[in-house]
Amino acid sequence: MADHAFHRPGPLKQTNKAHKTGRHRSKGAIDNAQKGKIGLRPISHKHKQQQRKEQRRNQMNQLRKNKREEVLEQKRKLGGQNTAPFLVCVLPMHEQIDPMSALEILQSCDSELVVEKSPSGIVYINLPRFKQRFAFVTPPVGRGNELIALDYLKVCDTTLLLTSAAFGDDEIFDRWGQRIFNMMSAQGIPTPVVALMDLESINPKRRPATKQAAQKIISKLLPEEKIMQLDTASEGLNVMRRIGGQKKRILHNVANRPHLFGDVVEFKPGSDPSDDLGTLEVTGFLRGQSLNVNGLVHIPGLGDFQLSQVVAPPDPYKLDKSRDGENSDVRLLDRSDPSKRTSLQSENIPDPMDAEQTWPTEEEIAASQAETKKMKLVKRVPKGYSEYQAAWIPDVEEVEDPDGKDDDDMSEDDDDDEEDDDEDFMSCDNKSFEDEYEKRDSDTEEFQDSVSVASEAAINDEKYDQQMDFQEERETLKKLQQARTDQLWPDEIDTPLDVPARERFQKYRGLESFRTSPWDAKENLPADYARIYQFQNFDRTKRRILNEAKEFEGVLPGLYVTLYVINVPESRWNAFKSAQLNDNIIVYGMLPHEHQMCVMNVVLQRIPDSEVPLKSKEQLIIQCGYRRFVVNPIYSQHTNGDKHKFERYFRPYETVCATFYAPIQFPPAPVLAFKVNPDSTLALVARGRLLSCNPDRIVLKRVVLSGHPMRINRKSASIRYMFFYKEDVEYFKPVKLRTKCGRLGHIKESLGTHGHMKCYFDGQLRSYDTAFMYLYKRVFPKWTYEDCLVRTAEHERQHASANRRSSQQVAMEE
Secondary structure: OOOOOOOOOOOOOOOOOOOOOOOOOOHHHHHHHHOOOOOOOOOOOOOOOOOOHHHHHHHHHHHHHHHHHHHHHHHHOEOOOOOEOEEEEEEEOOOOOOHHHHHHHHHOOOOOOEEEEOOOOOEEEEEOOOOEEEEEEOOOOOOOOHHHHHHHHHHOOEEEEEEEOOOOOOOOOOHHHHHHHHHHHHHOOOEEEEEEEOHHHOOHHHHHHHHHHHHHHHHHHOOOOOOEEOOOHHHHHHHHHHHHHOOOOOOHHHHOOOEEEOOEEEEEEOOOOOOOEEEEEEEEEEEOOOEOOOOEEEEOOOEEEEEEEEEEOOOOOOOOHHHOOOOOOOEEEEEOOOOOOOOOOOOOOOOOOOOOOOOOOHHHHHHHHHHHHHOEEEEOOOOOOOHHHHOOOOOOOEEEEOOOOOHHHOOHHHHHHHHHOHHHOOOOOOHHHHHHOHHHHHHHHHHHHHHHHHHOOOOOOHHHHHHOOHHHHHHHHHHHHHHHHHHHOOOEEOOOOOOOHHHHOOOOEOOOOOOOOOOOOOOOOOHHHHHOOOOOOHHHHHHHHHHHHHHOOOEOOOOEEEEEEEEEEHHHHHHHHHHOOOOOOEEEEOOOOOOOEEEEEEEEEEOOOOOOOEEOOOOEEEEEOOEEEEEOOEEEEOOOOOEEEEEOEEOOOOEEEEEEEEEOOOOOOEEEEEEEOOOOOEEEEEEEEEEEOOOOOEEEEEEEEEEEEEEEEOOEEEEEOOOOOHHHHHHOOOOOEEEOOOOEEEEEEEEOOOOEEEEEEOOOOOOOOOEEEEEEEEOOOOOOOEEOOOOOHHHHHHHHHHHHHHHHHHHHHO
């Protein structure tokens, strides 16, 4: 094979300069990137015509005209000849102010003014000068009458707030005024008008400064309101002009429903003497939306009822009395159809036969429990498996349980009560745990000592000691200590020594991620969920029902009507009448489904004046919209996502979501939470709004098991004190670990038989670090709903017997 010669260029070879495009791509690179791409096609070729200046001016004039006509239409719906009068609530901000003195000034403001008083105490004033008519109501004033005042304010159009200059510049509001103003601010204040009285009684030189000081205080509470003087007839006329001419605020919760403030109330017993039922005839001006006679009505303090008919008697408070002869007869507006009346059934009746298998009888359940107590087999199943899933796992290692104890037989409430006191599980006999938790115990003791010194200060006043409830003081102190401990070490629980962790936390499961891990909302539901109603889409149903209520053509608002409320118990009515300070009554027309029970979720925020933490499942009085009831809510974090962390305490200055069983209501609706004081008075502790009526909201209770590193070797470490049995380590091996410093890890294997374990982490641990294991279970509220109705003697006996049965049941369980 011949040798081949190769040419090797020398150092004088010409080298051309390479083409560099700099920071941008070359044309060829751009062409290669664009190969195969298809350009976007425009969806519409319609060209939007640009408006000229004259067209834009005409469009703005039309929008302004429509807005003005809308405002005028709203004003024409109140106070006219054929509409309901302005309903004004006269509310003193000081207990010593007499509201009747203000009404006397208003009644003498014009010579042509016509004043009439109804049997229930409503003062009607017709003012021909303004062609308007007004209705004034005065709720009782003083501690203990806050709820009555709130009921009045729900349905009023205007609130006339009375203050006085006779009490000094700093005494515009007394304690009653501050308390009721905070409550009405949380509920929603109707259109306010602030009037300053007794300004003529002070020195003329001090009047401008006094009025300016009062205006400064009012501007902080109501920035848009200007204080008005009310001492003479001319000033009273200015107040009337302001009430009739100002733009009204819309409280949507009441505006979306028909409502009526009773002017004349009469109860007629039924034809059967042995029957306790009768008919309640309530006469007044209908407001809000149109009334459906086949729907239900709610009367605060009495309950939900049906209607038989609605009639229209002559209006006795007309502006023009010369036309009284035209419509002097009682007209039948609408009569209900018994076949179309809404049922009063509020709970769903579950069918025990409508299931996968027939429900066992009580005898079969008792026999099964007796057999189970003799000898029971406990299956070890993977973490997160339910009872139904565990039953289908074959060839599982089974352990005999001679005591026949089963953690699943424990009720959910017993578990919660035990977990609240899990800090007391650990015995002080274990020296190692004393050394490990010495710092935690010392911090807790310092807090306890500081609280004890403040609460047990030596006071020699015997009268003060007699008025103090020391039992209530101890309970409050204990609650503060528990809330402080939960705040310092949230959800941390010491693993019990005498109970295996796999049994103690059998209902818990681990989650890969609290945010993204799935949790079936229909899994392991309590029996109470069979009694409630649920919507497929609550928001869509709400929009549909509210739109239908606005378009419904029933009994039109603004008419003077009489509602015939049927099947009212006479004993309850007599108790209600004796408990009331006057004859006023309020009737609300309910929307469809609003009498049916569901799981209600409300967003609550603590008010600044309330500093005692509220424990979950603690009894509260909730006012949601037009209802008021007693429940024991559970609290959870108000966050986005499909899972929400359970909160053991509702602390001051926090915002949480409260969940409880209650009748359905459609938002918007304001929510007020009250707590009963030891002296039987009510204290406002939280305010908020209705979020939804959705039983699929998942509230997860978290427990944190802590372990401490014993030996550290780079990324591996030996952890102790988290478990005390080898079987517990194997049972919780799939659950991930997290440390206080942010390391992630998992259990590798068990070391010995006393709960020590070898774990791997994504980084080297520090000697002062702590390993945590997060476990979760879903919690549900208790069915403790009780409507705030007036109680008769029969109701008291039933309530007492129910309390005795519940106390006996608790004693038997213990």
